[in-house]
Amino acid sequence: MDPIYMAGPWITEKEIETVLDAMRTGWYEKPYYYVETFQKEFAAWHGRKYALMTPNCTTAIHLLLTALGVGEGDEVIVPECTWIASAAPINYQRATPVFCDIDPKHWCLDPESVERRITSKTKAIIVVDLFGNMPYMDELVAISERHGIPLIEDAAESLGSTYKGRKAGTFGIGSTFSFHRTKTLTTGEGGMLILDDDHLFERCTILRDHGRRPGGKMYFNEEVTYKYMPFNLQAALGYAQFKRLDELIARKREIYEWYREGLAGVEDLQLNAEPENGFNSVWITAVVFGKSHEMTKASAMEKLQALGLPSRPFFYPLSSLPAYPGREEEGRRMNPNAYDISDRGINLPCAMNLTREQTDAICDGIKTILSVKSAAAGVR
Ligand SMILES: Cc1ncc(COP(=O)(O)O)c(C=O)c1O
Numbered sequence: 020m021d022p023i024y025m026a027g028p029w030i031t032e033k034e035i036e037t038v039l040d041a042m043r044t045g046w047y048e049k050p051y052y053y054v055e056t057f058q059k060e061f062a063a064w065h066g067r068k069y070a071l072m073t074p075n076c077t078t079a080i081h082l083l084l085t086a087l088g089v090g091e092g093d094e095v096i097v098p099e100c101t102w103i104a105s106a107a108p109i110n111y112q113r114a115t116p117v118f119c120d121i122d123p124k125h126w127c128l129d130p131e132s133v134e135r136r137i138t139s140k141t142k143a144i145i146v147v148d149l150f151g152n153m154p155y156m157d158e159l160v161a162i163s164e165r166h167g168i169p170l171i172e173d174a175a176e177s178l179g180s181t182y183k184g185r186k187a188g189t190f191g192i193g194s195t196f197s198f199h200r201t202k203t204l205t206t207g208e209g210g211m212l213i214l215d216d217d218h219l220f221e222r223c224t225i226l227r228d229h230g231r232r233p234g235g236k237m238y239f240n241e242e243v244t245y246k247y248m249p250f251n252l253q254a255a256l257g258y259a260q261f262k263r264l265d266e267l268i269a270r271k272r273e274i275y276e277w278y279r280e281g282l283a284g285v286e287d288l289q290l291n292a293e294p295e296n297g298f299n300s301v302w303i304t305a306v307v308f309g310k311s312h313e314m315t316k317a318s319a320m321e322k323l324q325a326l327g328l329p330s331r332p333f334f335y336p337l338s339s340l341p342a343y344p345g346r347e348e349e350g351r352r353m354n355p356n357a358y359d360i361s362d363r364g365i366n367l368p369c370a371m372n373l374t375r376e377q378t379d380a381i382c383d384g385i386k387t388i389l390s391v392k393s394a395a396a397g398v399r
Contacts, residue, residue: 020124020376020377020380021374021377023328023329023368023370023373023377023380023381024113024329024368024370024372024373025201025329025330025331025366025368025369025370026201026368026369026370027200027201027332027370027371027372028198028200028205028260028371029263029267029270029371029372031263033259033262033263034256034259034260036259037053037256037258037259038252038255038256038259040255041053041251041252041255042252045251045252045255049251050251051251051254052251053251053252053254053255053257053258054072054249054250054251054254056254056258057070057072057254057257057258057261058070058071058072058211058254059109059259060261061211061213061261062213064186064261064264065186065188065189065194065213066186066189067188067189067194067213067214067215068071068214068215068220069101069213069214069215069220070211070212070213070215071211071212071213071220071223071224071227072209072210072211072249072253072254072257073209073210073212073227073247073249074106074208074209074210074247074248074249074300075197075198075199075208075209075210076104076173076175076195076196076197076198076199076210076211077104077107077108077210077211078108078210078245078247079159079195079196079211079212079247080104080105080108080145080173080195081108081112081191081245081246082112082223082226082227082247083192083195083212083214083219083223083249084108084109084111084112084114084143084171084213085112085226085244085245086219086222086223086226087142087169087192087193087219087343088141088142089109089112089142089143090112090113090114091112091113091114092113092114092140093112093114093140093141093142094114094115094116094117094138094140094141094142095109095114095115095117095141095145096116096117096119096128096133096136096137096141096142096143096144096145096149097109097116097117097118097119097145097337098118098119098120098121098127098128098145098146098147098149098357099118099119099120099121099336099337099338099350099354099357099358099361100121100126100149100183100333100334100336100337100357100360101147101173101334101337102175102334102337102362103337103340103342104175104197105119105145105147105173105175106145106337106359107367109145114142115140116343117136118336118337118338118350118353118354118357119132119133119353119354120132120353120354120355120356120357121137121149121354121356121357121360122154122356123151123244123356123360124292125149125152125153125154125291125292125294126145126149126150126152126292126305126307126360126364127129127146127147127148127152127153127154127155128144128146128154128159129356130154130155130158130159130162132353132354133159133162135353136353137162137166137168141166141168142166142168142169143169143170144159144162144163144168144169144170145171145172145173146159146170146171146172146173146190146191146241147173147175148172148173148174148175148176148177148180148187149176149177149334150176150177150291150301150302150303150304150305150366151177151179151180151186151187151271151291151297151299151300151302151303152177152180152291152292152294152299152300153177153180153181153182153294153295153297155295156182156185156190157183159190160190160191160370163191167361169191169192170190170191170192170308171192171193171195172187172188172190172191172193172194172195173186173194173195174188174194174195174196175195175196175199175202175210176197176202176302176303177300177302178196178202178203178204178264178268178300179203179264179267179268179271179296179298179300179319180294180298180299180300180301181294181295181298181320182294182295182296182297183294183295183296183297184296184297185297185381187300188213190220192214192216192336193212193213193214193216193219194212194214195210195211195212195213196210196211196213197209197210197289198210198211198253198257198260201369202262202302203267203268203271203300203302204261204264204267205256205257205260206253206254206256206257206258206260207253207256208253209249209257210251211253222382224243225241225242225244226244226247227245227246227247227248227254228244228245228246228247229243229244229245229246229337230242230243230244253310258334267371268300270371271300271301271302271369271371272299272300272301273374274301274304274369274378275290275291275299275301275304276315277373277375277378277379277380278290278304278306278367278378278381281378281379281381281382282306282382282385283384284386285385285386286309286311287308287309287310287311287312287384288306288307288308288309288312289306289307289309290304290305290306290307291304291305301369302369303366303367303369304366304367304369305364305365305366305367306333306364306365306367307333307360307363307364307383308362308363308364308389310363312389314363314388314389315362315363316332316333316361316362316363316365317332319365319385319388320332320365321386322388323365323385323388324382326384326388327389328380328381328384329368330365330366330367330368330381331365331366331367332361332364332366333360333361333363333364333366334361334364335361336350336354336357336358336361337350338350338351338354339351339358366383368381
């Protein structure tokens with residue numbers, strides 16, 4: 020069996036030809052041809068008015084928070100279990116991330132927890148569509164509207180998912196995507212912000228390029244801001260991948276189905292949930308071991324590793340990380356689901372080149388490590 024990789028893209032001749040075209044033609048007359056084309060079509064595909072490509076998703080979130088005026092002393096709600104990139108831009112702005120609990124079914128933000136943590140300082144709610152799963156968007160959007168607090172959708176992991184017929188990336192004031200080399204659609208590093216509001220779009224455009232107004236006076240910076248501009252070669256790769264989006268998503272879904280079939284006979288296991296009246300594009304398949312298995316993520320990863328099988332931990336609760344010192348006690352108290360689920364969850368390989376033989380080997384490995392435990396229990 021070939022080596023199993025946790026993540027990796029599916030690159031065809033189409034991508035290679037498109038990047039070569041950008042190399043050959045994307046300089047004098049058309050330095051941003053692929054950036055502009057990719058942005059326009061990506062926004063249109065989502066039914067959003069505007070798209071801004073960025074060096075990565077982290078910078079897209081940062082742009083939006085800055086444009087919304089989030090600053091020192093403000094609070095921004097974010098789920099306990101997500102990649103740190105959802106929260107770090109809050110800290111860049113010297114605001115405080117308020118970690119909220121996750122729902123046991125889809126592992127995304129729990130609306131009740133959000134409602135409990137809103138204060139007069141709350142300036143935004145960042146919702147994360149974790150692993151392709153979708154949160155209870157209706158309730159979260161209603162909370163955001165009721166309190167007049169903007170909702171940001173971090174859709175980094177959910178390109179192609181839907182909730183009640185609506186695409187991930189169409190919720191809230193703005194949504195962000197990641198095109199990291201591990202993502203369903205990749206540009207190596209890259210991201211996108213999509214939104215509808217004219218003023219916010221203008222602000223983000225200026226913030227993205229050293230305080231320059233598009234079409235404004237040359238070298239005439241209106242303020243000191245960031246340099247979060249994308250590059251045409253990156254965009255060429257993204258655009259070629261975007262043209263193949265249906266097959267990229269179908270591939271992700273196929274891998275998920277293989278895991279589901281392979282693990283169908285194992286009781287008390289939870290895989291990515293299907294969104295309410297929607298579709299899960301399953302960027303990565305995660306498994307949460309039911310309590311009857313008495314299997315922690317650390318132990319599962321170690322045992323799978325011993326069988327030569329890779330896996331990754333479910334995201335640690337952010338409040339438990341050294342990056343956020345002094346937050347754990349409050350996190351454990353306020354967000355019990357996040358601590359409980361994270362402790363029992365692992366991510367399975369999601370590389371685009373996975374074969375059925377490989378996913379079957381991983382499913383067999385999971386069955387082995389679980390039955391090792393029950394065999395030992397039987398002896399006792
Ligand atoms: C949920 C989530 N948000 C944000 C990001 C940040 O994306 P990037 O690496 O493109 O900055 C990621 C990337 O892994 C992610 O998974």
